[in-house]
Amino acid sequence: MEFDRLLPVMGVGSYATPGWLFPFRQAMSDGRAGPDDIAEAFEDATRIVIGDQIEAGVDVVCDGELRRQRFVYEMYDRIDGLQRIPPGRRLGVSGYDRAPKFIATEQVSASEGLDLVAEYQALRRLAPDRRLKIAFPGPLTFARNISPGATYGDGPAAYRALMADIVTMLAAEVAALRAVGADFIQIDEPGMTNLPPETSEREAAEAINAVVAGHGGNCAVHVCFGNNASRPYARRDLVRLMPLMRQLEVAALMLEFANREMAELALLEDLSGPFLIAAGVIDVKSFHEETPEDVATRIRAVLRHAPAERLIVTADCGFSAIPRWLARQKLEAMTAGANLVRAEG
16 A cells, blocks of 8 residues: 555545535435435535545545445445344433444345445546545444344354354455455444454454455554544553454554544554554544644654654544534644644655
8 A cells, every 4th residue: 555645644434414414314314305316415415525625635535424324324224134223222412322233134245235336436436536545344343233133043153153244245345346446445443442242352353354355455444442422432542452453464554542642652663564554643522623733743743653654644533423614624734734744854
């Protein structure tokens, strides 16, 4: 995985939803929007996301994942063999306990695909002259929200069989993306920081490696602590994940640092050898508006532990949980801060 200049800048994946898209989603859910309306709205919204990135000066452009609800939840609708489990708590603040959960009613598959190839081709059509990235949830994240059900039986073997089917489904998506020219594929793994039931670290690494098998040089893994409503989901320490991360057969790791006050940077002295490091220097879980100098200071701190040629500049996570004006401000500060450090030679 190569880039045209030192310290390339990119977002993580999801982007802040334009305000007008919220009422439009309501029109979708109550049947007022037709299929042509929906296609036009998401095309327009994706153009806005791409425009924000280009205006900010990022080096790797993504589509913002607006066609998905919070990067993963609506993707379950594209999977065969699942039944949604209503949440036990429906009142009060939003939280992970209100997020969709599922049970397998038959063998899990995606007979018509997950639409990732169509998303990538739309991005390439809208940003034809840019370096592109497509991101999607990894096997641990999908499995975290699915119970095996009677189809798979009981106990550890049931979870392993379910995981095997999820891996098969996602490996097909990676192969299809590579076949249409995608050269930067990102696996998002909040599930890596809070493993699915009956899954060991070794099994977790094997699942990710099986998804990217043969294509790892074009793939990155985003190690995510969760960002539902700007809240983390799991313990936010990286050192406990080192044995798992070392087993991954991918080109790059994407790691959160800004929201953890740049803790554990010394771990990069080990990780930046086998992996490119996309270091999070923008805190997407805070309304604090970073300045370019704030970002530059964080990048300099990272560079004390990883060489510039092994470093990508990014945010801690996607921008989906903050308003668009703030996402734009943070994106612009990130690129400006990287420019400050580049100018120092």
